[in-house]
Amino acid sequence: MSPPLFRQLLGKEMDALPPLLQEAHDASDRQRWEGLADITVSRNPAAWLLCRVMNLPARGRGVPVTVIFERSEGHENWLRTFAGRSYRSELSVKGGRVVERMGPATNVFRLSVKDGRLLLDLEEFRFLGLGLPSWLRPRCHASEREERGRNIFDVPVSVPWLGRVIRYTGSMERRDA
Template structure:
């Protein structure tokens, strides 16, 4: 079975920048490391929510390690940002990327534009219950290449609370 993002993007995957292709268009497991800048809300509720989901804590120059495991039709992403770890499972359903992380499942439209990968949140379930558009998080994640470096930029907003977390950084592959 071909790589998950190749199945999602089809021929458009060839338009991704080289570092993105290396990460998303290979069948084997990979480990990438780097540094991130993480901004979080000062709101106590959203900070608690981020902690419960084990999302990255606020910081600058935070060490990041991401292990990508490819298993048939799914990918498992194991992330470590400083001392926080979390895992998600990705699959394709009805032409969309579904990312399950704990009690939450996010549905993304994925596209390749000018060498960058865009992932737009279009659906969200919590404990299996779909949230209506007005109540669900908003996220427009972008992966792109600067120089030869893989860059990620992930903002997450919640209705009524605004920006909950915004993490961005740079990764490079560790060769086995």
């Protein structure tokens, strides 16, 4: 079996991540992570509609979150659930980047490691298979870090012509069944 996706892309940079992040992203086993998140969603009707179409989490503080990582040859499936509202994505590697297929959207991220943090920067976005020009596509500079034995995540998403659409932040611990 080939190495996990993040190891394929980061190589030795993966070793610079804290052990908890390595456990989450440099393993071949099925994992369940649970925690709490704070979610802010724009009050702009277009931003709200975009979040609904993508089935992204609803606004809230201290929202229960579960993420299940399932890995198989050549791809990973992530099932994220925020307060009972779930969305699934499939990740694969193409052209040295992570390709995430999520409903009608395809996100292409560049991965990097800086100061012990995992960074995921959105470089391309396609909706219904159509690539959007840079002035129109979402911006996302997500990060993960380890703090006191927990995975701390921050996922801000904005669109140039709408501003901040959604941001979810929080922490999780591994809680396999």
